Amino acid sequence: MKTAFVFLGLLLMIVAAVANGSGCCDHAITMFEKKMETLVMELKSSCRTPPVASSCQELHKKDPSLHSGVYELVFGLQKLPVYCHIGNFGCGDGGWTPVMKIDGKKLTFVYDSGFWSNKTVFNSEGGMTGFDQKETMLPSYWSTPLSKICLGMMIHGKVNYVVINKSASSLHSLIADGVYRATSLGRDKWKSLIGSEASLQRNCNKEGFNPVPETWRKTRIGYVANQENNCDTCDSYVGFDSKGDMSCGNYASYDADNGDRRTTTMGYILVQ
Numbered sequence: 001m002k003t004a005f006v007f008l009g010l011l012l013m014i015v016a017a018v019a020n021g022s023g024c025c026d027h028a029i030t031m032f033e034k035k036m037e038t039l040v041m042e043l044k045s046s047c048r049t050p051p052v053a054s055s056c057q058e059l060h061k062k063d064p065s066l067h068s069g070v071y072e073l074v075f076g077l078q079k080l081p082v083y084c085h086i087g088n089f090g091c092g093d094g095g096w097t098p099v100m101k102i103d104g105k106k107l108t109f110v111y112d113s114g115f116w117s118n119k120t121v122f123n124s125e126g127g128m129t130g131f132d133q134k135e136t137m138l139p140s141y142w143s144t145p146l147s148k149i150c151l152g153m154m155i156h157g158k159v160n161y162v163v164i165n166k167s168a169s170s171l172h173s174l175i176a177d178g179v180y181r182a183t184s185l186g187r188d189k190w191k192s193l194i195g196s197e198a199s200l201q202r203n204c205n206k207e208g209f210n211p212v213p214e215t216w217r218k219t220r221i222g223y224v225a226n227q228e229n230n231c232d233t234c235d236s237y238v239g240f241d242s243k244g245d246m247s248c249g250n251y252a253s254y255d256a257d258n259g260d261r262r263t264t265t266m267g268y269i270l271v272q
Contacts, residue, residue, distance in 0.1 A: 050063060050066060050071050050072075051063055052074060053071075053073060053074070054073060054074050054075065054143070054144065055073065055095065055097045055140070055144050055145075055271075055272075056071070056073070056082070056084035056085065056086065056095035056096055056097040056272075057094050057095040057096070057097065057272045058095070059071055059073070059084060059086075059095055060084075060086050060094055060095030061095070066084075066086060067086055067087075068083070068084060068085050068086045068087065068130075069083065069084065069086075070082065070083050070084075070128050071084050073097070073140075075138075075139035075140065075143040075144070076139070076143055078139060080121075080124060080127070080138070080139065081127075081128050082097065082098060082127050082128065082138065082140075083098060083127060083128050083129055083130055084096070084097065085098070085130070085270060089161075090150075090152065090159065090160075090161035091148075091150035091152075091161050091163050091270070091272075092148070092150075092163060092272075094272055095272065096150055096270040096271070096272050097140045097144055097270060097271050097272065098127055098136070098138060098140065098268070098269075098270050099137070099138055099140045099141050099144070099171055099269045099270060099271055100135075100136065100137050100138070100141065100240075100267070100268070100269040101126055101127075101131075101132075101133075101134060101135050101136045101266065101267070101268055101269075102135060102240060102241065102247055102248040102266065102267035102268075102269075103133060103135050103247070103248070103264075103266055104246050104247050104248035104249040104264030104265045104266065104267060105246070105247075105264045106135065106247060107245075107247055108122070108135055108247065109135070109137070109240075109241045109247050109248075110241065110242065110243060110244070110247045111218055111219065111220060111241055111242055111243035111244075112243065113241070115137055116175055116176055116220060116241070117176045119139075119141075119142045119172070120137070121137060121138060121139060122135065122136060122137040123135055123136045123137075124136065124138065131152065131154065131159055131266075131268055132266075133266055140170075140171075140271060141170065141171050141172050142170050142171075142172035142173075143170060144170055144171075144271055145167075145168070145169055145170065146166070146167065146168055146170065146171065146271035146272060147165065147166070147167045147272065148163055148164065148165055148166070148271065148272040149163065149164040149166055149171065149269065149270070149271055150162075150163055150268075150269070150270040150271070150272070151163075151164065151193065151221065151240065151267070151268070151269060152193075152267070152268035152269075152270075153193040153194065153248070153249065153265040153266070153267055153268075154265055154266040154267075154268070155194060155195060155197070155263065155265050159266075159268065160192055160193050160194070160195060161193075162185055162189055162190070162192065162193060164183050164185065166181075166183065171269070171271060174209045175209050175210065175220050175221070178210050179209075179210060180206075180208060180209065180210045180211055180212070181208050181209040181210065182206075182207065182208040182211075183207050183208040183209070184207075185207060185223075186207075187200065187205060187207075187223065187225075190207060190222065190223035190238045191223075191238060193238055193250075193265075194238060194249070194250045194263060194265070197250070197258070197261065197263060198238060198250055198258060198261070198263075199236065199250065199252035199256040199257055199258030199259055199260070199261040200223070200225040200236045200237075200238065200250075200252055200256055200257055200258075201225040201226050201227045201234070201235060201236045201252065201254065201255060201256050201257070202225065202227065202255070202257060203225060203226045203227060203228060203229050203230070204224060204225050204226040204230065204231040204234055205223070205225055206223070206224050206225075206231055207222065207223040207224075208221075209221055211223070211224050212224055212231040212234060214232070216233060216234065216235070216243070216244075217234050217235050217236060217237050217242070217243065217244060217251060218234070218237070218242065218243045219237050219239025219240060219241060219242040219243070220239070220240055220241035220242075221239060221240040221241065221269070222237050222238050222239020222240055222242070223237060223238050223239065224236065224237040224239070225237070225256075227254045227255040227256075235251075235252070235253045235254045235256075236250075236251060236252035236253065236254075236256050236261075237250070237251055237252075238250045240267045240269065241267075246262065246264050247264075247267075248264065248265055248266070248267035249262075249263045249264040249265040249267075250262075250263040250265075251263075
């Protein structure tokens with residue numbers, strides 16, 4: 001419809017030029033030809049079929065002109081429309097494939113949820129939108145190889161991000177078996193996901209995938225701490241998919257460095 005209006009406007013411009021004299025008409029025709037060339041290029045671009053890809057990064061490499069939006073990705077034998085984040089929104093350039101969106105107020109993805117070991121899609125429609133409050137788990141959790149993991153937490157309407165450099169066959173391979181795999185972001189970096197309100201106890205200080213799985217307050221991806229000089233009874237964390245009555249955010253009690261906290265957030269996990 002928009003194209004039709006543009007075309008009609010150009011024709012009216014020529015008609016008006018003809019009424020004003022032949023010199024103006026020649027100029028109008030030249031302008032019309034240039035406008036039509038631009039219009040044809042835009043139409044070709046909008047009608048172009050995106051290349052077949054299994055991740056947003058692969059899609060971006062095959063066609064760097066593509067922008068963020070919904071594209072069909074191939075996960076094994078399954079095709080699924082997914083919102084690809086292309087460009088630096090806070091985690092660096094390139095194409096980022098969404099894996100999960102977690103509502104910390106809900107218990108869908110708590111630590112003991114079967115979703116961590118099973119290969120089951122949850123609410124695929126949530127994977128077709130951006131950084132909103134629609135929970136989802138996509139096949140990218142077990143199907144997409146990665147070298148970087150983008151973690152985001154939304155607090156007070158703003159999303160804070162950190163990036164973990166880690167190569168693996170999938171995020172599932174780093175989490176599902178429950179084995180601890182260390183990361184090295186550091187205490188302050190993990191707290192930056194929450195901002196100035198973040199609070200953690202002062203000891204233990206263990207981070208990564210499945211840190212200290214034997215403790216009470218634990219998380220699938222994150223940072224855990226304790227007031228005692230061990231990791232046996234941790235009572236604080238910043239993390240994704242935690243054990244207890246919240247599934248994403250910051251929990252802290254018993255002599256934490258910024259007071260007691262129970263801060264639930266929306267959590268976002270993407271890979272590249």
